[in-house]
Amino acid sequence: MSEGLNFLEKLDGFAGIDRRWIQIKEAETSPNYGKHPEERTINELMKLGVINLDKPPGPTSHEVTSWIKKMLGVGKAGHAGTLEPA
């Protein structure tokens, strides 16, 4: 619990969220499945990761995103300017 919650508090801090956590019950998580997000391998990060890109001013967001997609060899990449079709 604590390790996962530490990471969640880190997320809160990153976003500047100042909400208290309320624990309802004691619970443990099995080490046999799942993985702490900060222990992901590079291949796992490329499947569920995000890059805070310092975008160069010239090219469009779309162009930059497509370069990253090629550079990393990932199947899909998107930027925050696009709304996915519903």
Added chain:
Amino acid sequence: MLPVALENASKMLKYLTLSTKAYITVMQLHKKVDKGRLMEVIKEFTGRIYQKPPVRSSVKRALRTKTIYELEVLEINYPCVLLKITCEHGTYVRKLIHDIGEVLGVGAHMRELRRVRTGPFKEDKSLVTMHQLSEAVYIYKELNDESTLKKYIMPGEYMVSHLPKIVATDSAVASITYGADLAIPGVVALHEKIRKGDDVAIFTLKGEIVATGIAQKHTEEVLESKKGIAVKTKRVIMERKIYPRKTRI
């Protein structure tokens, strides 16, 4: 700055698109105006404003309201004014500056624009340049050293870091990945002040994102109830079969 989501993390882009944005922009005034008058008009454009999307835009051109959280004058060097704007998603900054110019009566246009915040992502030490990234990819591919690249790719969970959060038990995770809602017995911990109808993010006890959803109860109601639905699942992020399904009784 531009957060770029990889593969499955793309499913969370909507929450960044709908989040607060901040920009640094250069406004060029077409005639000199009194500083006091400028500050007065700037103040008028803080809070709720009406905005008609520009001719070349991707949305319907109907008058709509947007909230400007902060409008700060960083520097004045006539005819240019350096501004920092923190605003609701979907605000057209070019239009905002044009409108400020209209109200000032002298006209104005946007000369430069840089986004400095998208929801939780800001211009801080997590920023990565294209150059840094391509170097890290080279080190990874040619020298088999993944350490630099790993520093540059953040866990996708950061994309929903600004949402209220709920932690689910291991046994609730699998069914959520198949689209089930999160019931109260499956809740281990949650943020205070969650309101019914809020967008929330569901995590495992290890801190992995499972899904996003809509809170069906306030935090207090979840604490007081023994059963019922806490979160209606909206978008499943985690892949299936990572957590085992409950054993059948």
